[in-house]
Ligand SMILES: Nc1ncnc2c1ncn2[C@@H]1O[C@H](COP(=O)(O)OP(=O)(O)OP(=O)(O)O)[C@@H](O)[C@H]1O
Ligand SMILES: CC(C)(CO)[C@@H](O)C(=O)[O-]
């Protein structure tokens with residue numbers, strides 16, 4: 505695996521590879537580093553599906569609000585190298601902030617739909633920062649496929665919309681959330697949790713599991729499900745709910761408050777949570793669909 509710090513060198517390496525592999529595909533996994541098994545699952549999938557896999561590690565200042573954790577965001581380049589290489593990455597792109605933003609960027613990619621709710625409402629400007637850096641990275645790497653985790657489900661919906669609106673020639677591949685044995689979604693920010701917060705953080709997973717069970721109860725409506733999620737989160741005394749929502753997937757609209765069973769089979773929803781433990785904000789979600797209940801749910 506090669507480690508690359510400049511845009512020019514990355515472009516040159518990719519161009520060389522494309523020349524030598526005219527029929528090969530390039531897979532891309534953008535990250536903010538401090539890599540864990542969730543990231544590794546994306547990298548492994550890209551390595552299976554493509555001839556060349558590129559991982560980027562860049563903590564993008566543009567997507568952090570002024571009072572957020574940009575400065576203290578966990579960083580460990582040595583571990584990022586090990587995890588990327590072991591998972592099958594060919595090129596690891598680790599640019600500096602000066603390399604990505606040599607001067608304040610006057611151009612922003614603003615995705616006007618889908619971003620005024622969930623994390624977009626709690627983190628104003630966040631998705632403009634994500635859209636801008638992902639556009640830059642797509643232009644630099646020009647991947648055939650890009651791999652994103654469904655833990656950040658709104659990000660997947662927003663990026664898919666951006667790719668469609670701006671005709672990026674890339675296929676977005678959403679990937680399943682990897683979890684700890686107790687169900688907590690792996691996240692770089694889990695490292696901020698103290699022992700008691702970590703113990704209580706399982707409440708996100710348990711609330712979503714409860715929501716999935718209730719979703720299939722006769723007569724259950726989106727409003728009732730949302731209220732049940734809020735109530736369940738109160739079981740963790742240290743948890744402060746930022747949002748607990750039930751929206752349509754992937755359009756992220758508020759559904760009509762009629763029983764799920766009265767909705768057309770195959771209607772898709774997202775039950776989504778953001779919960780704070782002290783200064784640490786965790787997110788998780790579950791995608792749900794009406795229709796015949798999955799095995800074990802009838
Ligand atoms: N548990 C996970 N399972 C699968 N994919 C994940 C998981 N955690 C993160 N990813 C994906 O990895 C990519 C890079 O995410 P990022 O570097 O922000 O990691 P993170 O662990 O989500 O960090 P953060 O704590 O900042 O949310 C994103 O597409 C994200 O959805
Ligand atoms: C996609 C991304 C790498 C853009 O900075 C970031 O939002 C992330 O890690 O999910």
Ligand code: BAL
Pocket residue numbers: 536567656
């Ligand atoms: N994983 C999404 C990136 C962020 O929280 O800024």
